[in-house]
Amino acid sequence: MFSYESIAQYHTALNNNSTSCKSEVEFYLKQIQLKQHLNAFIDVFADTAREQAQKLDDAIAAGQPLLPLHGVITGIKDVLCYKGHPVSAASQILENFTAPYSATVIQKLIDAGAIVIGRLNCDEFAMGSSNENSVYGPTLNDLDNSRVPGGSSGGSAVAVQAGLCMVSLGSDTGGSVRQPADFCGIFGLKPSYGRVSRYGLIAYASSFDQVGIFAKNIADTALVLEIIAGADEFDSTASVKPVPAYSTALQTNTAFQKFAYFKDAVEHPSLDPEIKTGLLAYFDRLRKEGHTVTGVDFPYLDYIVPTYYILTTAEASSNLSRFDGVRYGHRSKREISDLAEFYAHNRSEGFGREVKRRIMLGSFVLSAGYYDAYFTKAQQVRRQLFDQTQLIFKDFDAILSPTAPGTAFRFGEKSNDPIEMYLGDIYTVFANLVGIPAISLPIFWHSNGMPYGLQVMTNRFEEVSLLQVSTLLMQFKN
């Protein structure tokens, strides 16, 4: 019987008729049913998935060559629009909303032969690190159901972790692909800002948001990136830089690499001591193999979380002002006497606690008396970080870091303390602040039975070297 390992192996099986798109769709629909308790899927698009599978099987029967993602069963985070299907950002404010068009990434996936099997649970408007902020309730980590899957793309991570789809898409504004990948023991890639179109992605913080990929291996990650990347007339921030053939550029780079890590990151008091030891031992191993791994000073570490939360909440307060219950979404049934009250009721009822907190924080940092002290200052810090990062990449090929300060925590452990939750983003928000690509590689296991990842970052638009270096680094997995 066919058992999925990679897109390449699946395509071999399709070509020699040992499986079909239809039987794979049925298999995954059954798995989703069997693992319903994980609450990874909000909606299963069984009918459209079956229709697509039939067409894709007919094409094989007619002797047509396979499309690049032929029959690849894909899950999508509930922030990506898929025409004619519901999308809600896991929020009550978008109840009963159906996407009127498809996101560019979704259209590209479908054109490449992928089958979108359903939409996946996440934190409301992608705000969170544990998937506990969803109106549909939390997604459970399949390795330990008492632990969070990470967030905000928790459903996307668990769907791949638990074998409910072959690959999935998430979004990453400050770590929402890498941190859940780390917590679930899979691969999670955030591309460079501008590498992938954001058209049809429900915005959280537009100058940070990128669509990201969850997969079981690097080759699948590279192939999906190759399909979804590129310029888009509907998103002026999507770069016109040509898209390299990521999937065929994976041969291991045999050159010795120059890796940097931030001393302050590894020494940080919030880092789990066992993760620290694991990382340092791994760095030694790399050195023995002939690579250089150098600790560099990076005195900005404690500023990056505040900078991230000032800028993203400011952008969110503006982005989310469109959800007012007038044209679509939740509309309060309470009596109203004027327009302001109408908006207030709709938004008070429609948004959850965390989203409200961020809208208020964002409005505050943008308000007349505080704009310069917070927003302008944070923009300046962002620029500084960018300049410092460019200096680092003059001397080094890649930066290595933990993905998260600890392994997957238990439900409720941090949900009453937003500051503690925010501080967990210390290692991931950096890549979004400076717009560089970053991946979490499932390399380590903790003695508590949970996995944790190594985060790798390269300079902007250097996804090819990121993927090559990742292939190299995976060879030293214990």
Ligand code: GLN
């Ligand atoms: N955990 C971060 C936050 O809550 C990251 C979210 C994201 O990347 N969408 O903002």
